[in-house]
Amino acid sequence: MTTIRDVAKMAGVSVATVSRVINQINDVNKETENRVLRALRDLNYEPSTLSEGLGAEITATIAVILPDIVNPFFAELARAVEDTARAHRLTVIFCNSDDQGAKEKTYIEVLEMKTIDGILFASNILEGGAIDMMREKGIPFVLIDRAPKKGRCSVVRSKNAAGARMAVHHLIKGGCRKVAHIAGPQEFITARERQQGYLDVVGEADWFHPGLIVPGHFTIQGGKGAARALREHFPDVDGIFAGNDLMAVGALKALVRMGVNVPKEMALCGFDGVSVTEMTEPELTTIAQPIYEMGEAAVLELIKQMQGERGEDSVRELDVRLIERGSTRWRKE
Structure with a gap:
C-alpha cells in the first residue's frame, strides 16, 4: 500500500x-x-x-526522545520544545528512552508507523545506522544537547568545554588552590567535553592529580559519593566543579552532612542552570545553558526540514553564562 x-x-x-x-x-x-x-x-x-x-493524513505531530525525563535539565528542555511547537500548531509526543539503544530503536520504528512528521533526539546512543535509516525514509530529525557517535546530522547544543573552563577559572580566581572535578559518564560527549574543559585549565598545574577527577554519573547519588571520596582522599581540595547541577546538589548535600562549610571551606560550581540550583542552601553557582533557546532553535530547525528546506548538516553551539551564587560568592567578599 x-x-x-x-x-x-x-x-x-x-x-x-x-x-x-x-x-x-x-x-x-x-x-x-x-x-x-x-x-x-x-x-x-x-x-x-x-x-x-x-481533513488530513498528517497529524502535525513531532516526537521528542529524551534520555531521562526526571532530570530537571530535560524537563526544562521539554517545556521549551512544547512551547515552541504549540506556537507553530504542532502536537508533541514525549518518549523516555532511559539511554537504552533498544528502547530508542523501538520508538523510532513505532513513530514511523504513526506518520510522525519529525523527531527531536536528546540522545547519546543514536547510531549511524539509525541516522541512515531515517534519512532513507525521509524522516526529519534534529539532535539537541548531544551529538551522535557516528554519522552527521543537524545538532543544537551549547559550548560545553568553554563553560567548563569558565567554571574552573571562576573557582581559581576566587581563591581556590586545588580544584577537583565530578565528571559525568565519559561515553556521553557532553561529559567528555566538560571534563576536557576542566583539564584545559588545571591539567598542567603542579598540584594536579588524575584522582581529582571522580565519576558522579550525572546523578545526585553520584555527586554525594564523589564528594565523600574527594574529601577522604584529597582533604586539601577547596573547590569542586561538578559536570552537571544534579551532581553539584548531591555534592552539596554530602559536604553539609560531613560538616564542611560551603562556601567557606569548599567552593562549588555546577553546570546546566536548572531551577533546582536556586532551591539549595546555599544556592548553587552554575554554568547556565540557554535551555529554552536550545529547545526553540531545535524545533525551528526541525520545522525547516519538515517544510523541505533541509540544507547542509550543521552543529549550532549556543553560548553559556556563569551565574554566581552563594556556593562561591564568599570568595569575592
Whole structure:
C-alpha cells in the first residue's frame, strides 16, 4: 500500500508538504505542488477514508526522545520544545528512552508507523545506522544537547568545554588552590567535553592529580559519593566543579552532612542552570545553558526540514553564562 512517505520521497519533499498539497493549503509554491501531484498520480496514492474525514493524513505531530525525563535539565528542555511547537500548531509526543539503544530503536520504528512528521533526539546512543535509516525514509530529525557517535546530522547544543573552563577559572580566581572535578559518564560527549574543559585549565598545574577527577554519573547519588571520596582522599581540595547541577546538589548535600562549610571551606560550581540550583542552601553557582533557546532553535530547525528546506548538516553551539551564587560568592567578599 502506498503511503504518504512514499509520495514525499518520490517528490523530494517532506511529508508535511505532501499533506498541505493534499489538503489544498495554499502555502506551497507551484513547482513543488506540481511535483507532489505527479507523484500522487504515478503512485496511485489514495488517502484513507479516516484521513479524509479528519481533513488530513498528517497529524502535525513531532516526537521528542529524551534520555531521562526526571532530570530537571530535560524537563526544562521539554517545556521549551512544547512551547515552541504549540506556537507553530504542532502536537508533541514525549518518549523516555532511559539511554537504552533498544528502547530508542523501538520508538523510532513505532513513530514511523504513526506518520510522525519529525523527531527531536536528546540522545547519546543514536547510531549511524539509525541516522541512515531515517534519512532513507525521509524522516526529519534534529539532535539537541548531544551529538551522535557516528554519522552527521543537524545538532543544537551549547559550548560545553568553554563553560567548563569558565567554571574552573571562576573557582581559581576566587581563591581556590586545588580544584577537583565530578565528571559525568565519559561515553556521553557532553561529559567528555566538560571534563576536557576542566583539564584545559588545571591539567598542567603542579598540584594536579588524575584522582581529582571522580565519576558522579550525572546523578545526585553520584555527586554525594564523589564528594565523600574527594574529601577522604584529597582533604586539601577547596573547590569542586561538578559536570552537571544534579551532581553539584548531591555534592552539596554530602559536604553539609560531613560538616564542611560551603562556601567557606569548599567552593562549588555546577553546570546546566536548572531551577533546582536556586532551591539549595546555599544556592548553587552554575554554568547556565540557554535551555529554552536550545529547545526553540531545535524545533525551528526541525520545522525547516519538515517544510523541505533541509540544507547542509550543521552543529549550532549556543553560548553559556556563569551565574554566581552563594556556593562561591564568599570568595569575592
